[in-house]
Amino acid sequence: DAGVTQSPTHLIKTRGQQVTLRCSPKSGHDTVSWYQQALGQGPQFIFQYYEEEERQRGNFPDRFSGHQFPNYSSELNVNALLLGDSALYLCASSLEGPAGTEQYFGPGTRLTVT
Amino acid sequence: AQSVTQLDSQVPVFEEAPVELRCNYSSSVSVYLFWYVQYPNQGLQLLLKYLSGSTLVKGINGFEAEFNKSQTSFHLRKPSVHISDTAEYFCAVSGRSYQKVTFGIGTKLQVIP
Numbered sequence: 001d002a003g004v005t006q007s008p009t010h011l012i013k014t015r016g017q018q019v020t021l022r023c024s025p026k027s028g029h030d031t032v033s034w035y036q037q038a039l040g041q042g043p044q045f046i047f048q049y050y051e052e053e054e055r056q057r058g059n060f061p062d063r064f065s066g067h068q069f070p071n072y073s074s075e076l077n078v079n080a081l082l083l084g085d086s087a088l089y090l091c092a093s094s095l096e097g098p099a100g101t102e103q104y105f106g107p108g109t110r111l112t113v114t
Numbered sequence: 115a116q117s118v119t120q121l122d123s124q125v126p127v128f129e130e131a132p133v134e135l136r137c138n139y140s141s142s143v144s145v146y147l148f149w150y151v152q153y154p155n156q157g158l159q160l161l162l163k164y165l166s167g168s169t170l171v172k173g174i175n176g177f178e179a180e181f182n183k184s185q186t187s188f189h190l191r192k193p194s195v196h197i198s199d200t201a202e203y204f205c206a207v208s209g210r211s212y213q214k215v216t217f218g219i220g221t222k223l224q225v226i227p
Contacts, residue, residue, distance in 0.1 A: 004157070033214075042118075042204050042217035043158070056214050090157055103215065105150075105157035 002027065004093050004106035012112045013081050021076040021109045025093030032074040033103060034066060035090040043090055049074055050096055078111075086113045116141040116207045118218035126224045127195055135190040135221045137205030147188040148206040148215065149179055158204065164188065175199070200225045 005024045013019050025032050031050045035043035045058035049068035063079045072093075078085055088110050092103035121136040139145065146165050150158040162173025169181040179190045188205060205218040 035217075040219075042206075042219050043215075045214050045216065048214065058214070092158075102160055102163065105159070107155075107157045 004091055004104050006089075006091050006106040006109050008109060009107070010110045010112075012114060014114055015081055015083060017081050018077065018079045019081060019111060021078075021089050021091075021111070023074045023076070023091030023093075023106060025072050025074070025091075026104045029093035029095055029104070030072050031094045031096050032068060032072065033092045033094070034074070034076045035092065036060070036085075037088040037090055037108070038084075039087070046076070081113045083113050086111060116145060116209065116216045118205050118207050118216055120205050120218035120221050122221050123219070124222045124224065126226055128226050129197055130194050132193050133191065133195050133199075133223065135203050135205075135223065137188045137190065137218060139186050139188065139205070139207045141186075141207060141209070144210050145207045146210060147179075147181060148208075149173065149177070149188075149190050150204045150206060150217075151175075152202045152204065152220075154201075161190070161203075195223070195225050197225050197227060199223060 007022045033048040034046040037043040046060050047057040048055050052068045065077045068074045088108040090108045091106045094101045094103045117140045119138045127133045148163045149161040152158050162171045164171045164181045172178045177192050202220045202222050204220050206215045208215045
């Protein structure tokens with residue numbers, strides 16, 4: 001049973017460009033959350049998708065957007081990249097249900113903005 | 115809103131010695147509490163979680179944590195550490211009505227041979 005997978009593993013972009021990161025949830029999971037982990041920091045919640053809708057959002061600007069597909073996979077898009085967007089982007093999947101349901105994390109995508 | 119404070123950024127400990135990683139949280143509502151571990155260049159793995167019931171929670175790899183509501187703490191302990199426990203550990207909290215998780219800044223555990 002494959003766990004959460006993310007692509008690409010690493011990415012280098014230039015300031016001002018746009019980037020798309022992809023996530024496939026663990027088999028059977030229907031909810032996907034995205035987190036940004038800057039160097040030396042804990043993960044920060046970006047947003048969560050369920051039933052192809054953004055259900056919750058953290059304190060991130062509109063440059064960060066996402067999408068969930070009918071097969072539950074998800075994309076994170078970041079427009080007008082800034083140097084400060086350099087980070088590890090983590091995807092986590094879970095089953096819809098009561099809070100406290102375990103989130104399974106992927107290995108992350110390391111984004112470097114130059 | 116919730117917040118998590120991990121009191122130690124780095125904890126060095128000799129192999130086979132006990133360790134405690136400290137975590138305090140702040141919340142205006144009842145919460146669920148978690149500890150995650152992150153090995154270099156990997157994602158996060160859940161060690162244990164407190165949802166309700168017994169305040170002493172046992173997790174994987176011999177770790178345990180105790181929920182203390184009066185002190186708003188959820189410290190992680192292991193009686194005897196191994197070299198393989200060298201990693202970064204994150205304490206996290208979520209409200210009971212939603213799945214957004216708020217993480218602490220992390221504690222780097224370095225096990226010394």
